[in-house]
Amino acid sequence: MATASHQTVRSTPTPATGPIQCRPWCEDGDGHPRELFAEDQCCTSVEGRFVVSREESWLMVDGSTRPASAAVCAGQRPGEAAHVAVVTHNDQGVTLTPEEARVMARQLVHFAWVAEQGVALAAADRAEAGR
Numbered sequence: 217m218a219t220a221s222h223q224t225v226r227s228t229p230t231p232a233t234g235p236i237q238c239r240p241w242c243e244d245g246d247g248h249p250r251e252l253f254a255e256d257q258c259c260t261s262v263e264g265r266f267v268v269s270r271e272e273s274w275l276m277v278d279g280s281t282r283p284a285s286a287a288v289c290a291g292q293r294p295g296e297a298a299h300v301a302v303v304t305h306n307d308q309g310v311t312l313t314p315e316e317a318r319v320m321a322r323q324l325v326h327f328a329w330v331a332e333q334g335v336a337l338a339a340a341d342r343a344e345a346g347r
């Protein structure tokens with residue numbers, strides 16, 4: 217059985233040569249002039265964060281608890297196209313193209329409906345969810 221593999225190739229960091237032109241939605245918007253390496257001059261939007269009630273709450277140092285959460289934001293690394301990042305409370309996540317994010321959003325809405333209905337999906341519904 218063939219398995220998919222993914223390997224991240226890291227090269228030697230490139231020294232930053234000054235501020236970059238930030239994306240209009242960049243939360244910083246200053247060109248990231250304090251980053252030492254060009255690879256760190258990444259634009260990130262304001263995030264949308266929401267509580268994930270089915271995950272365990274976080275125990276804080278002071279003994280209090282904080283509900284688990286997840287966040288979604290737009291980002292762009294130098295030399296790459298803009299992306300959408302989904303990050304969970306335990307720093308796991310996925311980086312998506314805008315179109316992949318739209319597919320994920322449609323599937324989330326669809327399967328939320330399925331979970332609430334408690335009905336089996338017909339083949340046509342599964343195909344529709346995949347669009």
Ligand SMILES: [Zn+2]
Pocket residue numbers: 237238239242243244245246247248258259260
């Ligand atoms: Zn920026």
